[in-house]
Amino acid sequence: xxxxxxxxxxxxxxxxxxxxxxxxxxxxxxxxxxxxxxxxxxxxxxxxxxxxxxxxxxxxxxxxxxxxxxxxxxxxxxxxxxxxxxxxxxxxxxxxxxxxxxxxxxxxxxxxxxxxxxxxxxxxxxxxxxxxxxxxxxxxxxxxxxxxxxxxxxxxxxxxxxxxxxxxxxxxxxxxxxxxxxxxxxxxxxxxxxxxxxxxxxxxxxxxxxxxxxxxxxxxxxxxxxxxxxxxxxxxxxxxxxxxxxxxxxxxxxxxxxxxxxxxxxxxxxxxxxxxxxxxxxxxxxxxxxxxxxxxxxxxxxxxxxxxxxxxxxxxxxxxxxxxxxxxxxxxxxxxxxxxxxxxxxxxxxxxxxxxxxxxxxxxxxxxxxxxxxxxxxxxxxxxxxxxxxxxxxxxxxxxxxxxxxxxxxxxxxxxxxxxxxxxxxxxxxxxxxxxxxxxxxxxxxxxxxxxxxxxxxxxxxxxxxxxxxxxxxxxxxxxxxxxxxxxxxxxxxxxxxxxxxxxxxxxxxxxxxxxxxxxxxxx
Numbered sequence: 001x002x003x004x005x006x007x008x009x010x011x012x013x014x015x016x017x018x019x020x021x022x023x024x025x026x027x028x029x030x031x032x033x034x035x036x037x038x039x040x041x042x043x044x045x046x047x048x049x050x051x052x053x054x055x056x057x058x059x060x061x062x063x064x065x066x067x068x069x070x071x072x073x074x075x076x077x078x079x080x081x082x083x084x085x086x087x088x089x090x091x092x093x094x095x096x097x098x099x100x101x102x103x104x105x106x107x108x109x110x111x112x113x114x115x116x117x118x119x120x121x122x123x124x125x126x127x128x129x130x131x132x133x134x135x136x137x138x139x140x141x142x143x144x145x146x147x148x149x150x151x152x153x154x155x156x157x158x159x160x161x162x163x164x165x166x167x168x169x170x171x172x173x174x175x176x177x178x179x180x181x182x183x184x185x186x187x188x189x190x191x192x193x194x195x196x197x198x199x200x201x202x203x204x205x206x207x208x209x210x211x212x213x214x215x216x217x218x219x220x221x222x223x224x225x226x227x228x229x230x231x232x233x234x235x236x237x238x239x240x241x242x243x244x245x246x247x248x249x250x251x252x253x254x255x256x257x258x259x260x261x262x263x264x265x266x267x268x269x270x271x272x273x274x275x276x277x278x279x280x281x282x283x284x285x286x287x288x289x290x291x292x293x294x295x296x297x298x299x300x301x302x303x304x305x306x307x308x309x310x311x312x313x314x315x316x317x318x319x320x321x322x323x324x325x326x327x328x329x330x331x332x333x334x335x336x337x338x339x340x341x342x343x344x345x346x347x348x349x350x351x352x353x354x355x356x357x358x359x360x361x362x363x364x365x366x367x368x369x370x371x372x373x374x375x376x377x378x379x380x381x382x383x384x385x386x387x388x389x390x391x392x393x394x395x396x397x398x399x400x401x402x403x404x405x406x407x408x409x410x411x412x413x414x415x416x417x418x419x420x421x422x423x424x425x426x427x428x429x430x431x432x433x434x435x436x437x438x439x440x441x442x443x444x445x446x447x448x449x450x451x452x453x454x455x456x457x458x459x460x461x462x463x464x465x466x467x468x469x470x471x472x473x474x475x476x477x478x479x480x481x482x483x484x485x486x487x488x489x490x491x492x493x494x495x496x497x498x499x500x501x502x503x504x505x506x507x508x509x510x511x512x513x514x515x516x517x518x519x520x521x522x523x524x
Contacts, residue, residue, distance in 0.1 A: 276330025279448025
């Protein structure tokens, strides 16, 4: 890799004459390389590690001061045909998984890309294990009979994957420039020829001239303007509460890669789609329920338990037994007005404290873990306006703002189901149907809202992960990876194929790097 740093002739002359001092202008750095990767999340770091494994020395540009971004948060990833599955006698089937994904998306997807992402997912898991990442098990949040048993949990979470891949890439010659956001693609004779970036700390312009460019900036989840423009769920006037972003306090996913590609003719697909996650307590920032104090994590778990979920009218709207299937909950809550309440009596409260939840909160709070922090959940939640406690059902209805007659009738209906063991409305499991004491309080409620953590729309791609223009032609030398890819999802993530989005990020980074190197003529 050749690097040159220069000052413009005018600036040099002004500096020599004393007309300006050194800090009054910023230098420009030029870097020549075969491959530049924009974004240091799961897909970008995977692309860099893959390229260096094959002998290339790419440049990676990351806008933040840390690598990984939102890619640090997944607990695990999809893997089909991994060594771990084989060692533990877990049956796997690539075709069955591909078929499920295609059917879930009603075939409004890119089958040539999806097949590669799923077929290569197992080797990606094995690859990160070879880099030093440990698998702590395969888990499911689906009902056991529906699970594909493909969600591999990483010891230390995906942040360990980021660290190991970055360590490998740097050791083999990758240049990683932190706090250096890309600003635009460099075009030459109608082809992408590199990236222009700026060092946020020094103001220095960084020109990376490259044979191939991979954009892997994570989508646009943290860009409120783009969310409002493209995602109807964010501004639907029929819902009581807009969707909240569940992410880190500092989030660099502002659509940089998608917007840069659009400016050179990239065509978009699926921009209205997000991965919704519900229910969450309306407590900011929502991410604290994912990785914060126990009373918040246990509160989020309690919110999703299969007791009695009601909408803003005091009526049921969902099969509470599926409370861990967060994309289904998100969709049902959207149709029901955007908020929900879970109703408990003292017996249910005591059960959660003594024997724990009946359904898990991801792999964060598992079934049977006593929720000892639940009293603090309600103590804090009552101060913050999302937890409620009342001596009577009528007072509880008044506190949460639903018609008392509706709430009472709904609870009485559940009591009838408890007698027969059959929920004739939504088919809740028999073991999840529990009667309420209608005469003696106290009664409790937790409020739930919808969140999202990822956008699914981006730039259309072909089977080689090349960005496409509006005519369906490849934009020369430009590749997309991770959440900057568009056209893979019709509506939302299929969590029966658990861990797909993080897996797709990792595997798309690897495949985009391979295709880019192949096009360069690099021997692998």
